[in-house]
Amino acid sequence: MMNKQNTSRGPRAHASWMAGLVLLSFTVLEAPLSGGAIADDAPSAARPSDDDLRRSDWIAAGRAKFISVCAYCHGSKGNAGKVKSFTERQNWDPQFIHDTIVNGRTRGANVMPPWGGSIPDDEIWRIVAYIKSLSLDFKGPIEAPAAK
Ligand code: HEC
DSSP states (O other): OHHHHHHHHHHHHHHHHHHHHHHHHHHHHHHHHHHHHHHTTSOOOOOOOTTGGGBHHHHHHHHHHHHHHTHHHHOTTSOSSSSOOGGGOOSOOHHHHHHHHHHOEEETTEEEOOOTTTSOHHHHHHHHHHHHHHSTTOOOOBOOOOOO
16 A cells, blocks of 8 residues: 555656756746846835944845855956946945846846846845945944844
8 A cells, every 4th residue: 555655656756846847947047037027016125224234144145145146247246247346336325236136227238137026125135235345435244133
């Protein structure tokens, strides 16, 4: 009894695993392109305070995301690519950075894809925190409040 069930489950489990894989790769490939459309429905987090944007845990989380998603075009410190290095910025408006990430931007052949639909808004703010931490006028990180 048990044996029969187990053997009949094998191939089906494999098939759904494969389907999941196909779906996953589809999602990964499509996400940046469809980002703008989905962004309209996505809830957006309120603009964090300047202190939140200096939190060391936010900067670390944003750095990890930036390196996995953005460094491909911008370099790990935003010092490569088609725009002035992120390390040479001063007075860079966090809201502008956020909105550029959400909506993307196209200037001739230079295409910054929109990420609003594929990266949750709170994660985008952590990326903003990392980008701000690269700026010339960054005042230094603030330790995260102790976990309760
Ligand atoms: C496919 C390459 C590519 C990827 C991936 C990419 N960007 Fe960009 N990004 C660009 C280009 C090209 C521009 C400049 C667009 C222009 O010239 O207007 C840009 C512009 C920007 C700007 C505005 C810079 C300025 O001077 O105004 C910010 C901020 C930015 N990107 C952040 C990010 C973040 C954060 C990510 C990851 C979530 C990311 N980018 C992923 C190509 C990319």
